[in-house]
Amino acid sequence: MTYLRPKFAHPNLPKNKLGFTRKEYEGSLSTLCAGCGHDSISAAIVEACWEMNIEPHKVAKMSGIGCSSKTPAYFLSNSHGFNSVHGRMPSVATGANMANRELVYLGVSGDGDSASIGMGQFVHVIRRNLNMVYIVMNNGCYGLTKGQDSATADVGSKSKSGSINQFEGIDLCGLAIELGATFVAQSFSGDKSQLIPIIQAAISHPGFALINVLSPCVTFNNNVGSTKSYDYVRQHIEATSTVDFVPFMNEIKTDYQNDEVKMVEMHDGSWLRLHKLSQSWNPDDKLSAINALQNSHLNQEILTGILYIDNKSLETHALLGTTEIPLNKLDESTLCPKDGFLEELNSSFR
């Protein structure tokens, strides 16, 4: 069932520049398990959009099937959403984006939805550099069918029932970088201070932005021996940088940069301030990002932060050469060829 939240709200709740309180960015009450990492991500999405002054109805929420894919019901209830078919959210998002390039497309998927049944579509939406945010709520297991290992479960990770995963886990971030993704980040549902600016940066990015969020399943994969439990993730987390998202701060000068601080200007004029924690990694250098990820696997660390960003990429519309006007706003007089053309065509077939 879907439970609507009560409409009542405190009159003095803080408002953003659009005059909206956080209430306007919330969704229905979550029916996920108490303590589910996914609910924290939903909360981070609400906060990120409210802070960025995004009009809620200018967001389209896209998802596939699974626990993660239910979450669009739990945030941004003033946005349209599409809870589509298992593993096929990228195609629906692609079509929607083709129809109207002006909305923010916020895709939510899970590790089963993306790394198994939806791997084909995940790969191809990256190739096309579709302008969307793609959040994977990654818990290493199939929650809705009671905890089977997923394709992102690490080798040797122990499930709740005690079985050890024998198969290599798929690293979605590493894969995305290989495939040419133009924004790749990794975070942890328990680290709101990092996740919110990453979501904001992803929304500002004009192209495909992957955020792989480790989001423990409290019911089926939070046991000792699991590499996706709250305890394990907290103990093994390593950040590439701390992230500040600075909206439209044009006064920032590039000379502010030094070895520790890297400034990245986003397409929409906002800035990313990355306080680098590692000297050997550069967010705009693909090789260093792949190296950092591979090293983290060797060291059994979980690397978080914005791993790679290419802020000069061309998204799908730019690649296809479509008009700036959303295609769904073109009217009949533009779409239907003028009178007379048909007679000319008929003659050419005689």
Added chain:
Amino acid sequence: MSLESKVNNFVIRLANVNGTGSASANYMFAKSIFRMGVPVTPKNIFPSNIQGLPTWYEIRVSEKGYLGRREGIDIMVSVNPQSMAKDIANIRSGGYFLYDSTKQLDDTLIRDDIFYFGIPLMQMCNENYTDPRQRLLFKNIIYVGALSALLNIEFEVLQTLLEEQFVGKEKLVAPNVKALQLGIDYVHQNYKYPLDCRIERRDLIGNRILIDGNSASGLGAVYAGATVVSWYPITPSTSLVEAFEEYAKKYRIDPETGKKNYAIVQAEDELAAIGMAIGANWNGARSFTATSGPGLSLMNEFLGIAYFSEVPVVLVDVQRAGPSTGMPTRTQQSDILMGAYASHGDTKHVLLFPSTPAECFDMMADAFDLAESLQTPVLVMSDLDLGMNDHLSAPFFWEKDRKYKRGKVLSNEDLEKMNTRYGRYLDVDNDGIPYRTIPGAHSTKGAYFTRGSSHDEYGLYTEDSAAYVRVMERLEKKFETAKQIVPKPIMYQKKDKSKIGILFFGTSTYSSEEAKDILLLQGVEIDAMRLRAFPFNEDVNLFIENHDFVFLIEQNRDAQMRTLLIGELDVNPKKLIKVLNYDGMPITADFIVNKITKELELMNQYTAETLSI
């Protein structure tokens, strides 16, 4: 042997090797007959291969205007030694065999009941051209020239066609004309011409055009306002999207910016292709995909969510011979049941059955109007024969004041004025069709969560049985509404004249109409009706009810349309007699006549026996 005149009334088949450029020469030859004012039906019988295998081009010429395929070959042109033995065996007694006589014909290939016309094509090419590619290509033009002499086709007609073909490459015209002349001269010097099988100029074409169904559908989609096209290459639907692109480049480029007023996405597979089309339609654009049987199989799950969550989408299924990979370059009407009920659970979809290129054009616009009016998938059931072969067709026509029917969509203003709670799935008008909103329409009203899981009138998730049943029953009501607005069947008589009826659809139409005429000449009058859409409306029911027997013409093994009619209309199965062609070749009138005649004889015998007891 029929004593019927063979003037403007014969079948000619050209046997080629695929990948040798024969297609354009053969098309030019067919077009020259069209330009001589005589109805013509060319069919490409091609392999699923790019180079080196046998391919045939068969042209039926019919002064009476019959456009279906006809069995029996009057003239065989052989440019392919691989298939020569079989090709010779296929010629009707008294027919003609035109072949490359550079090499002598094997004695085993000589029949004494046909006429042989040897033309040393290869030798002539070698003598006149040095470039190997030219030798290959001009061989085709030489035999076209020879045929034009034998069949009495005017030289000027062919010359004009060559000039039209090479607009912008004018220097290619002269060598082609020379090749044409080589063929003509050879016939003039060596044979008596023209043949009894020949063309005489007529004026029987009127304003009709010669075009393939896929081009017509692609053009129709441009006129219908499709902006997002997602697809995955599959024979025989590929050329449909290619045609859309060709016409979109012509008519849909913004004159000021040079940018495209359309987006074509080649998807990674058919699942993604239909997913994209659904996403785009959900977001308020007109979007479609085109595919064939194997693709439709893959699209089933997505069609289910589009049906249940009520998202419009248009899909063109250019059917080919199944099951599985089947015969990918042969025709069939064998996706009827899968199309009608695609996806798990109780689902049904609107189907349209075009039978001519003009109808392919019209039905693309109809399909979008219906999909958006009904908020549901609409499948246009074309087939390989219609899609890939050229047909003599009525010209394309777009009514001057025709407007897109976008269905029940609430605008920003509508939502602004709305004082009650918006419910995506509320049956406000009691016709089963709710009101939809497009993402981004309004800042605080009209948003909802589209889902394939059970939902109530407000789009909220529910496991309440009563709420689920309400939605399922409303969807059924919507399907009832669909019956009123889908294209009506075509009746061939104002009033019933016979106790026997014939029912057909799609590309079976040409041969069925001819069969009806042949039967009438034999003294058997039958009433006829052509189906154009599913769900069936009351006219279909009445036609079956008002006849003792109805012969149902289909191009599949399992009589799929019959199953659909029996299931949906609750008619007596014994009334519907199967006439089924499923060998992958377009059905012929003779096949239909033979089957009907046999069935009628059996019935008469049975009646006689019953009466004599």
